[in-house]
Amino acid sequence: MTDKTLFPQIGGLIHGCDYNPEQWLDRPDILKEDIRMMRKAGINCVTLGVFSWAAYEPRQGEFHFDWLLREMDELYENGVYTVLATPTGARPAWLDRAYPEAMRVNRDGSRNLHGLRHNHCPTSPAFRERAEELIRRLAKEVRGHPGLILWHISNELGGECFCPLCREKFREYLRRRFDNDIEKLNRAWWTAFWSHTYGDFDEIDPPMAHGESSIMGLNLAWREFTSWNMGEYIRFERELLNRVTPGVPVTTNFMRLYGTLDYQDLSKNLDVVSWDSYPDYHNDRETLARTAEGVAFDHAVMRGMKRDMPFLLMESTPSLVNWHSCNKLKRPGVHRLSSLQAVACGADSVQYFQWRKGRGSYEQYHGAVVDHLGTDDTRVFREVAEVGELLKKLRPVTGSVLEARAAVLFDWSNRWAVADLPGLGKECKKYEDVCRAQYACLRRLGVETDVVSPLAGLDRYALVAAPMLYLLKPGTARRLTEYVRGGGRLVMTYLAGYVDETALCFLGGFPGDGLRELFGVCSEEIDTLYPSDRNRAVFSDGEEFEIRDLCEVLRVSDAETLAVYGDDFYAGTPVVTRKRTGRGEAWYAAARIEDRGMERIYRRCLEDAGVELRPMPEGIEYHQRRGVRGTFGFYLNHTDAPQQAPAVSGGRDLLSGAELQDTVRLEPYGAAVVEENLNGGEPVEKALTGFSDKGERAGNFR
Numbered sequence: 001m002t003d004k005t006l007f008p009q010i011g012g013l014i015h016g017c018d019y020n021p022e023q024w025l026d027r028p029d030i031l032k033e034d035i036r037m038m039r040k041a042g043i044n045c046v047t048l049g050v051f052s053w054a055a056y057e058p059r060q061g062e063f064h065f066d067w068l069l070r071e072m073d074e075l076y077e078n079g080v081y082t083v084l085a086t087p088t089g090a091r092p093a094w095l096d097r098a099y100p101e102a103m104r105v106n107r108d109g110s111r112n113l114h115g116l117r118h119n120h121c122p123t124s125p126a127f128r129e130r131a132e133e134l135i136r137r138l139a140k141e142v143r144g145h146p147g148l149i150l151w152h153i154s155n156e157l158g159g160e161c162f163c164p165l166c167r168e169k170f171r172e173y174l175r176r177r178f179d180n181d182i183e184k185l186n187r188a189w190w191t192a193f194w195s196h197t198y199g200d201f202d203e204i205d206p207p208m209a210h211g212e213s214s215i216m217g218l219n220l221a222w223r224e225f226t227s228w229n230m231g232e233y234i235r236f237e238r239e240l241l242n243r244v245t246p247g248v249p250v251t252t253n254f255m256r257l258y259g260t261l262d263y264q265d266l267s268k269n270l271d272v273v274s275w276d277s278y279p280d281y282h283n284d285r286e287t288l289a290r291t292a293e294g295v296a297f298d299h300a301v302m303r304g305m306k307r308d309m310p311f312l313l314m315e316s317t318p319s320l321v322n323w324h325s326c327n328k329l330k331r332p333g334v335h336r337l338s339s340l341q342a343v344a345c346g347a348d349s350v351q352y353f354q355w356r357k358g359r360g361s362y363e364q365y366h367g368a369v370v371d372h373l374g375t376d377d378t379r380v381f382r383e384v385a386e387v388g389e390l391l392k393k394l395r396p397v398t399g400s401v402l403e404a405r406a407a408v409l410f411d412w413s414n415r416w417a418v419a420d421l422p423g424l425g426k427e428c429k430k431y432e433d434v435c436r437a438q439y440a441c442l443r444r445l446g447v448e449t450d451v452v453s454p455l456a457g458l459d460r461y462a463l464v465a466a467p468m469l470y471l472l473k474p475g476t477a478r479r480l481t482e483y484v485r486g487g488g489r490l491v492m493t494y495l496a497g498y499v500d501e502t503a504l505c506f507l508g509g510f511p512g513d514g515l516r517e518l519f520g521v522c523s524e525e526i527d528t529l530y531p532s533d534r535n536r537a538v539f540s541d542g543e544e545f546e547i548r549d550l551c552e553v554l555r556v557s558d559a560e561t562l563a564v565y566g567d568d569f570y571a572g573t574p575v576v577t578r579k580r581t582g583r584g585e586a587w588y589a590a591a592r593i594e595d596r597g598m599e600r601i602y603r604r605c606l607e608d609a610g611v612e613l614r615p616m617p618e619g620i621e622y623h624q625r626r627g628v629r630g631t632f633g634f635y636l637n638h639t640d641a642p643q644q645a646p647a648v649s650g651g652r653d654l655l656s657g658a659e660l661q662d663t664v665r666l667e668p669y670g671a672a673v674v675e676e677n678l679n680g681g682e683p684v685e686k687a688l689t690g691f692s693d694k695g696e697r698a699g700n701f702r
């Protein structure tokens with residue numbers, strides 16, 4: 001096992017925040033006070049410069065970096081490191097006036113005016129020239145600064161641009177993808193339908209609001225292009241940064257399961273994955289535990305992009321946001337709990353948006369560590385400072401990772417194709433919800449679970465769940481087959497393997513691309529139920545589970561039937577099947593079976609595979625991180641009542657200092673982090689000396 005510490009110079013977990021001193025340059029008293037209060041809150045890192053273009057370059061060609069350097073120096077002298085953003089998330093007014101062609105064009109063809117943020121065309125040469133000049137100067141200014149630990153490219157990249165340049169670039173992208181052969185594209189997109197055959201790549205336009213949107217292959221290709229183009233933009237910034245500051249790693253902050261960018265693909269351009277988490281805690285739909293379960297899934301998606309290394313929580317709010325439909329305060333203790341959950345799920349940081357509330361403009365009421373009141377005796381400040389203390393106690397956890405035995409496959413192109421699938425029911429596709437539900441089932445059973453791309457290596461998992469994998473990228477079917485042959489247990493559900501990477505249906509039976517043989521079944525029809533309709537999955541021992549929304553009628557050639565439909569004209573026909581291949585098993589669940597039914601299937605697979613299950617009482621979440629400094633068991637109580645959990649192992653609770661044996665007692669919203677006496681990791685005190693004294697600066701990036 002090697003140390004996966006990202007930033008040895010910090011010597012522990014990051015406790016940080018977005019900090020916008022450029023909004024307070026006329027208040028040196030406040031800037032000074034900020035540093036004092038940061039020390040008090042245990043802040044050891046800030047993200048600077050996220051929206052600083054106008055402060056760096058108030059007029060084209062006139063640059064001011066003194067304020068930044070002053071801040072970085074001052075912060076560093078006070079033990080606060082810097083994540084430095086490139087300021088391309090928003091543009092100054094002069095730029096939009098001088099280069100209106102760099103503003104984004106909407107789906108309806110209208111060009112935006114100056115304003116908001118993320119409002120530039122990622123393709124525009126004018127924009128790139130201005131960005132390049134500024135980024136290069138900025139990087140030169142901070143090159144070698146001991147406080148600089150990480151570049152943060154732009155901010156929450158996203159959106160689409162339909163400008164003439166992007167449209168032309170889309171055509172180039174298609175030419176490459178289809179080997180400059182328009183007939184190949186026509187066949188892949190089935191354009192003979194409605195006489196939409198293209199004679200030339202130049203005839204193709206993206207799916208504009210008032211244009212072509214009936215070609216599924218086109219819609220999908222546009223989404224993939226938009227994501228690819230953003231990746232190309234990230235590489236543009238990244239290469240600039242790498243040239244001037246080689247060795248400084250690069251990230252950009254992701255937004256949960258953001259719809260228009262394929263994060264799994266974009267993460268290949270980053271050294272470390274980071275994301276911004278803003279759940280609507282205490283909402284009126286669900287319990288806090290349920291909300292937290294969703295957040296655990298989100299963390300698993302982020303962790304799954306670069307397994308075997310920590311990720312970063314780049315932003316979260318210490319209290320509330322200003323953009324939920326109802327902006328409720330985090331109840332006392334919930335900030336601590338959500339912060340520890342991020343660490344439990346593999347983050348090596350807890351960071352906030354933002355340090356201090358701005359006085360005006362759109363985010364004047366967004367939560368921050370320091371309120372308009374301006375003091376360090378508020379409830380929120382105290383809770384943030386408490387998190388700072390706890391993170392110090394968790395220093396040995398730094399650089400450790402989770403080792404999952406199960407995985408849920410999740411894929412962006414599949415998301416897009418399912419959403420665009422012209423059929424089934426308007427409300428019943430729910431791909432993301434179904435993936436979340438499978439993750440939650442596995443967590444409830446007590447197995448650590450990753451969420452990964454179907455193209456990730458699967459050998460490490462005893463069980464792989466592949467819900468609704470409608471689109472199969474080239475190579476996916478082969479990998480899944482090899483996984484099963486090698487001894488894996490694969491559980492695939494309805495809507496599996498209908499289309500290839502261009503959204504063209506496989507012929508000869510679903511699941512296609514050879515998976516029909518793997519499962520020994522073929523889906524002959526798919527039935528969509530009305531929301532009030534139900535069916536049942538009846539197992540051979542009589543146990544029954546409810547079915548909703550989608551039911552496939554199967555033809556079984558070569559598999560055991562484990563459950564049959566209970567109702568309707570397909571009553572008695574197979575709904576759950578299994579085919580053994582070598583040491584592995586390929587399970588097929590042909591309908592949307594309620595969670596308890598899926599749990600029955602997963603439990604069976606995990607037990608047969610000999611995986612140790614660690615189920616926790618309702619409302620308790622458990623994760624284990626392992627690293628060179630030990631094995632750490634995180635217990636999180638997402639309920640407002642005291643709870644007890646069975647201890648996975650005895651050991652010392654790093655938070656309270658108490659020695660625990662069989663039971664972990666948790667306060668309401670409480671947590672424990674047990675240094676488990678499992679793998680004979682080095683004693684914590686000794687291991688801690690291993691951080692940075694060797695002048696080690698490199699970190700562990702991929």
Ligand code: GLA
Binds near residue numbers: 276278321353363366
């Ligand atoms: C995002 C942005 C921040 C801020 C927060 C508010 O995460 O990156 O700049 O706007 O949202 O929640």
Ligand code: ZN
Binds near residue numbers: 105122162164167
């Ligand atoms: Zn554009």
